[in-house]
Amino acid sequence: MTALIRSELLKQRTTRTTALLVLSMAGLLALVVLLHALSLKPANLTPRDGQLKVLGWGTGIGTLFAALLGALALTAEFRHGTIRPTLLVTPRRERVVVAKLAASVLAGLAAGILAEGFAAALETAGLAARGIPISFTGGDVARLLGGGTLAAGLFAAIGVGIGAAVRNQVVTITGLCIWSLLIETIVIGNVPAAGKFTPGAAAGAIAGAVQNQAPSQLIGLAPGLLLLAGYALAAAGLGARAITRRDIT
Amino acid sequence: MNLPARNLAAPDGQRRPAARGAPAASGPAAVSVASLSKRYGAVTAVADLTFDLAPGTVTGFLGPNGAGKSTTLRMLVGLAEPTSGHALVLGRRYADLDDPARRVGAMLESGDFDPGRSGRNHLRTLAVAAAIPDRRVEEVLGLVRLQDSAHRKVRGYSLGMRQRLGLAAALLGDPEILLLDEPANGLDPAGVRWLRDLLRRLAAEGRTILVSSHVLAEVAQTVQTALIINHGRLVATVAPAQLTGGPDALEDLYLSLTAEETA
Numbered sequence: 001m002t003a004l005i006r007s008e009l010l011k012q013r014t015t016r017t018t019a020l021l022v023l024s025m026a027g028l029l030a031l032v033v034l035l036h037a038l039s040l041k042p043a044n045l046t047p048r049d050g051q052l053k054v055l056g057w058g059t060g061i062g063t064l065f066a067a068l069l070g071a072l073a074l075t076a077e078f079r080h081g082t083i084r085p086t087l088l089v090t091p092r093r094e095r096v097v098v099a100k101l102a103a104s105v106l107a108g109l110a111a112g113i114l115a116e117g118f119a120a121a122l123e124t125a126g127l128a129a130r131g132i133p134i135s136f137t138g139g140d141v142a143r144l145l146g147g148g149t150l151a152a153g154l155f156a157a158i159g160v161g162i163g164a165a166v167r168n169q170v171v172t173i174t175g176l177c178i179w180s181l182l183i184e185t186i187v188i189g190n191v192p193a194a195g196k197f198t199p200g201a202a203a204g205a206i207a208g209a210v211q212n213q214a215p216s217q218l219i220g221l222a223p224g225l226l227l228l229a230g231y232a233l234a235a236a237g238l239g240a241r242a243i244t245r246r247d248i249t
Numbered sequence: 250m251n252l253p254a255r256n257l258a259a260p261d262g263q264r265r266p267a268a269r270g271a272p273a274a275s276g277p278a279a280v281s282v283a284s285l286s287k288r289y290g291a292v293t294a295v296a297d298l299t300f301d302l303a304p305g306t307v308t309g310f311l312g313p314n315g316a317g318k319s320t321t322l323r324m325l326v327g328l329a330e331p332t333s334g335h336a337l338v339l340g341r342r343y344a345d346l347d348d349p350a351r352r353v354g355a356m357l358e359s360g361d362f363d364p365g366r367s368g369r370n371h372l373r374t375l376a377v378a379a380a381i382p383d384r385r386v387e388e389v390l391g392l393v394r395l396q397d398s399a400h401r402k403v404r405g406y407s408l409g410m411r412q413r414l415g416l417a418a419a420l421l422g423d424p425e426i427l428l429l430d431e432p433a434n435g436l437d438p439a440g441v442r443w444l445r446d447l448l449r450r451l452a453a454e455g456r457t458i459l460v461s462s463h464v465l466a467e468v469a470q471t472v473q474t475a476l477i478i479n480h481g482r483l484v485a486t487v488a489p490a491q492l493t494g495g496p497d498a499l500e501d502l503y504l505s506l507t508a509e510e511t512a
Contacts, residue, residue, distance in 0.1 A: 007378035014370035015363055081361035082371075084328060085418055088355050089378045091327045091344035247329040 004095060008073065008103035017072060018107065025065040025111060026118060032057050033119050037126025045127065048135040049214040054123055055136060056209035059148045062115025063203045064180040066108030066152035068173060070159025073100045075169035083248055097164060097240045104156040112152025116144045116207065143208040151203035154232040158199065161235030165242040185212050192217045202228040277340050279304045279426050279457035280325065284334035287320050294320040296481040302459060307452045309472035310461035313507050317481035318461040319358065322430050326355050338426060350379035354419035355428040360411060364404035368395055368414050371403065372421060381421055389417040408435030427451060429460045433467040445471050469499045479507045
């Protein structure tokens with residue numbers, strides 16, 4: 001299994017896709033966090049909750065890109081046909097899925113810590129530029145870095161599962177982006193009773209901040225971890241089942 | 250002391266040429282396809298196909314495009330599940346082989362590469378997964394004469410270079426069985442000649458080779474046996490060398506057997 005995981009990590013490193021995704025993530029974060037930090041009314045930005053809502057984009061965007069990294073581990077292989085040589089070397093398909101889960105979770109953890117750290121730096125700079133005092137604490141940042149990273153790792157597993165089940169790269173990537181940036185963000189912000197149970201809100205509960213909603217409206221660390229781990233297990237199981245049952249044409 | 254040694258040597262010396270010359274030779278088949286069928290909805294891609302390949306034989310798998318050659322090969326390596334019947338390599342399902350990359354090398358269609366990855370890295374990802382040393386990657390790159398382009402992204406490869414990279418991937422584990430789907434596609438005349446020489450060399454090393462093609466000239470001079478399939482069914486098993494009727498004999502037979510397809 002170590003050899004298979006090393007092969008998957010080598011696949012991540014030997015195309016530009018991974019680097020491009022991380023750059024896109026940084027670009028999107030810069031745009032969204034600075035847009036909020038520089039344009040929201042000072043009255044909305046001064047309280048700690050207001051600042052955490054903006055910081056929460058680090059959670060939202062970090063977990064989205066972790067899911068994309070995980071999904072691409074499979075959809076790129078289906079798109080280019082490399083799934084065939086991959087399965088010729090390792091015909092026991094569940095082993096390939098497990099190796100992809102391991103390699104993607106590692107990549108997802110890295111994406112998570114980068115996103116949370118970058119978001120915190122951007123917001124600090126944005127607030128400083130407007131002379132708004134920082135009201136989030138060092139503890140908040142530590143929770144974001146630890147919790148957001150963990151949540152992103154679980155989101156990478158969700159991405160692997162969805163990629164394995166859907167196979168089509170464009171559909172998978174578009175679907176994940178629309179879900180995370182549009183549907184989930186709106187539901188979390190406007191229908192908190194249901195929105196707090198979405199994967200994104202569960203990630204926010206672990207990280208202590210999510211875009212568009214105050215931390216007090218989230219389900220808390222331990223329930224968030226349980227819920228998101230449940231989503232990850234369900235998606236990975238669904239994906240493994242789809243990969244092992246269907247023909248590779 | 251000398252007698253048993255001679256007795257051991259004699260049958261061993263006889264076995265190899267016998268196995269290579271006659272596909273019907275006894276002993277476990279390298280490839281065994283029995284009553285194999287594959288249906289996709291209402292379409293029957295492979296219908297009740299049966300054939301065995303003896304170890305050390307070179308067999309052509311001929312038929313028009315869409316005859317079921319690729320589907321059969323995919324079932325042999327476990328990518329597609331047979332609707333009925335079985336497709337075994339070395340007496341087992343491909344997925345049940347202990348170290349499949351070192352037993353069976355397969356090249357399926359062209360273009361199974363990430364265009365953004367270099368040829369060398371494509372092979373390395375497979376080698377790492379199969380615990381094959383990097384040294385072997387360089388060996389197969391040399392074998393298919395790609396060492397000078399191996400650092401370049403596959404995006405910039407010609408069709409012939411992609412075919413050779415696919416062949417290199419199939420040879421990575423130094424396998425005893427080679428399943429090659431249309432390996433000559435996209436090769437120029439010099440490339441076709443090179444492929445023929447390589448296949449002869451690989452066959453002379455005692456490997457079992459199944460090579461599919463829809464272009465007869467590519468395989469007629471290389472194979473001992475040709476399986477001709479049409480509409481998913483085996484329509485003839487011929488030994489091109491034994492056909493009378495001159496250089497066009499195999500083509501004449503093939504065209505008569507697959508007439509409605511090419512008419």
